[in-house]
Amino acid sequence: MISSADPNEVPKDRHERLLAMRAERRLLSDADVAAAAEEVDHSNLVPLLQEFVHLDRGRPRKLSLRTLLIGLHLCTQFNGGRIILERVTDILLFGISPQAREHLSVPNYPDHDQGFEAGYAVVRRLFHAMRKAIDPSPLPANKRLSRTQATELTASADLEALALREQRLALFTEFVLDASVRPLKDLLAEMSDGSLAVDATPIRAFARGRKTGGPELATDPDAGWYVRDGDHRDPDTALVAEAMQPPKQRRKNERREKKGKKTSLKKKAKYLFGYDAALAVTRDARYDQVLLDDNTPNPNILPALVLGVSLDKPGHRPAYNGLKILRRLGERGYKPGFLAGDLAYNNSEPNDWQLPIRALGYKPVYDYRVDQxxxxxxxxxxxxxxxxxxxxxxxxxxxxxxxxxxxxxxxxxxxxxxxxxxxxxxxxxxxxxxxxxxxxxxxxxxxxxxxxxxxxxxxxxxxxxxxxxxxxxxxxxxxxxx
Structure with a gap:
């Protein structure tokens, strides 16, 4: 079938999205760009990743790695801490002064849909080249692998190379996190006592999950199934939270409910195919009112800030992932304080969690089941x-x-x-x-x-x-x- 549509024409919904983004655009000052450049140079990511994004043959890249990282940093500063490649493109191509674009060697593109899409393709290709250099998985994504193929690839993988990629990923993640909390660094140094909470939250993957133990893996082979029984009620709403009850007591309660309410529906388990994001969060625990009466941030209260993150299969290695974050925080200069964690950490082996975190200087605070x-x-x-x-x-x-x-x-x-x-x-x-x-x-x-x-x-x-x-x-x- 032959289409008579203009190949350069942008779909209507995409056109409207780009119009909305242009309407929200703001011109960033040269001082903001200079501050972002200083953070990028301080991170040492450019020499670490440059060899992996450099093209040995063909046309040279139109955008440098340093410029892309500056765009990512600016995006976290002025996009609520989030990185969206469309926003990065808009900032680098149209959101900074001509002098700054010339200094960063940003190519000139016309400010219309086709010009944006051309620049967006350049940013996207460079970003994915960088992503490949920091991907610690031995398995290729976006294709279905048999379990036999996955086992063979994992067994033949270069463990040292994968460990190096994991280290690059940690440095890149910390670069993004530090950029997002940069405006609050003075407040953080003044008001934080180093206390943290470590917990994991599920993140849904785009891939469709496959049957556990089946012949094939999902197109995102490193993701896994997250299963949560019951609901997410606040434990303060009941004197004894269901999560704190010992297993025997929970089973007794379920049998009692089944006998007393034969028509009641059984609680459905929550399934999600994706990852667990282990987060280290700090905040000023003395106050709850982070907003003033006019809904503006209270400058005298430290809000909740994410200082460390690590991704893994849901429920896998909580102690390993939490400890990895805490060790990196120490290397980044954060002082230790109290450390709160749920039963996933409390029930870890002492040599895997309790003793190492105490050796790092943290004072653990745990929740216990009623039988503990x-x-x-x-x-x-x-x-x-x-x-x-x-x-x-x-x-x-x-x-x-x-x-x-x-x-x-x-x-x-x-x-x-x-x-x-x-x-x-x-x-x-x-x-x-x-x-x-x-x-x-x-x-x-x-x-x-x-x-x-x-x-x-x-x-x-x-x-x-x-x-x-x-x-x-x-x-x-x-x-x-x-």
């Missing part, structure tokens, strides 16, 4: 209560405070008071942590935080210090009445 609360372990006479080592004679109501809260035996105000009362019983650091995160600790009475007859020197230091009763050890078999 209270006394968790004992060693050398000390008891671990919800992740912290305490004196073995700490009163049972203090040990069971969180268990009692979730069992509705006490209210939140009482729980807060009991948690505060735990502090004098906490074992105190005797020295700094070693490179593996191990640390020697001392008795709270020896540290001057409590009074104990076993430590005569600690007695008589004042009524403000609690008096430890050593006889409580091994006698607190049941929770006494509050």
């Amino acid at each position: 609360l209270g006394n968790q372990a004992e060693t050398h006479g000390a008891v671990m209560v919800e992740g912290t080592w305490y004196c073995p004679s700490m009163p049972q109501p203090l040990i069971d405070a969180t268990k009692d809260l979730y069992a509705e035996r006490i209210d939140r105000e009482t729980w807060t008071r009991l948690i505060e009362a735990r502090k004098p019983y906490r074992l105190m650091p005797k020295e700094n942590e070693d490179p593996q995160g191990h640390q020697r600790v001392m008795c709270p009475a020896e540290a001057g935080k409590a009074q104990c007859p076993i430590k005569p020197r600690s007695m008589g230091r004042g009524i403000q210090l609690p008096l430890v009763d050593p006889q409580l050890k091994n006698t607190q078999k049941s929770r006494p009445a509050l």
Whole structure:
């Protein structure tokens, strides 16, 4: 079939999209372009990637890698932290001054649909050449591979070359992230104590997922299935969040619901084919009002900022991906603080997560299931209560405070008071942590935080210090009445 349409004619919907983008266009100052160029030169990405985007034969590229990276940086600055190649094209071709375009050797294109499409093709080809140099996968995308082919390609891959690509990808990702938080660097240095939250969120891939264990992989072979049962309710809406219930209790609840409500529909699992994006996020946890009454940003409050990201198959290697981000943050100069993570990190092997993050200087903060609360372990006479080592004679109501809260035996105000009362019983650091995160600790009475007859020197230091009763050890078999 022969079409009589003009081959240079842009489709109507595309034409309208380009018109809308032109209407939103703003001319960036030479100072903004110079600042972006300084960030690009500081990143050292140009010498790292130049050899992979250079053409050895044929016509030379119309756009340099340095110019493309400057366009990406400017796009993050003036496009809400996002990179869209259409916006990058519009900035480089029409959004900066003629002097800046001449300095960056940007070719001149007419400001109409056909001119934009020609420049867009140049940007897109260069970007994909750069993307190929930072792709750490041994499997080709956009084609279906049999599992046999995928196994052979993975087995024959050059692991050193893939590791080098992964390092380039990390540097490029950090370049984009640093560009997005650059306007807030002073506020970040002033108001952040280094505390972070690490979590993963699913991102849908464009490819259609294939059956797990089937003969073929999807056209995005590195993606995987994300499955989530139930809903995403806020855990604060219920005293005991479903996610915190032990597996046995969840099964009991499901059987009870099935018996009591035969006509109720079973909760549907949520399926998604894509990736898990592990994110390291910081914010000013002291305040919630990041906006003023007129909906403008509050200049005195630090908003939530993403400082690190890593992609992987959903549910795969959460500890590995989180630790990779944290190590890179340290190399980039970010100081460690408190670190919050969910059960995916808390249930990792100690040598894979807990010990390495402590060695990096982070102080972990975790959530526990209700069957993991209270006394968790004992060693050398000390008891671990919800992740912290305490004196073995700490009163049972203090040990069971969180268990009692979730069992509705006490209210939140009482729980807060009991948690505060735990502090004098906490074992105190005797020295700094070693490179593996191990640390020697001392008795709270020896540290001057409590009074104990076993430590005569600690007695008589004042009524403000609690008096430890050593006889409580091994006698607190049941929770006494509050």
